[in-house]
Amino acid sequence: MNILLVCTGNTCRSSMAEGIFKYMLKDARNMRISSAGISAFEGDKANEKSINVLKKKGIDISNHRARQLTIHMIQDADLILTMTYSHKKLIKDYILKNLGDASLGNKVFTLKEYAYLIDDEIISENCNLDIADPFGMDYSVYEQTMIEIEKEIQKIINNMNDRGAIGSDR
Secondary structure, three states: OEEEEEEOOOOOHHHHHHHHHHHHOOOEOOOEEEEEEOOOOOOOEOOHHHHHHHHOOOOOOOOOEOOEOOHHHHHHOOEEEEOOHHHHHHHHHHHHHHHOOHHHHHHEEEHHHHHHHHOOOOOOOOOOOOOOOOOOOOHHHHHHHHHHHHHHHHHHHHHHHHOOOOOEOO
C-alpha cells in the first residue's frame, strides 16, 4: 500500500507524520510512506523544531526534503491523508479539474477523518478534523502537534494490523 501524507509546505506536519508512520511500520514489507506539500519549496529541509521533537522519540527526519505534490504522486497513491479539510478539498478539486476522474478523490481523507473511519468511530458534525499548523509557533506547539499526529497514526496502524493489511518480517 502506498500512503501519501500532505500538508502545506511539507516541512512540519506531513514530514512529522511520514517519520512517525515509517517508524511505527519499520517491520512492514508492503507499505510505502511518503509526503508532499500543496505549496512546498522543493528541497527545503524539515523544520528544525519538527526534527527536534521527533528526535526525542528516536525518530530521525533530518534528511527529509520537501516535495511539491504532483499529479503522478496523486495517481500513484493508494491513500492520501491530508492534515486539513482545505488540503483535502484542494486535492479533490485538482483531481476533478485535471484528471477528470472524481473517483480518484475517494482515496483522499484528512488524517483524523481516516483514523475515525477505520476505527468505526462516528464523526460528529462539529468535530475538528484538522491538524493545526505549528509553523512559526513555539516548541510546545510542535510537541502537541506530534502527539496529535502520533495518536491518529497509531489508530490507523492498529486497525490495519487487525485487518491484516500490514505484512511484517517478524
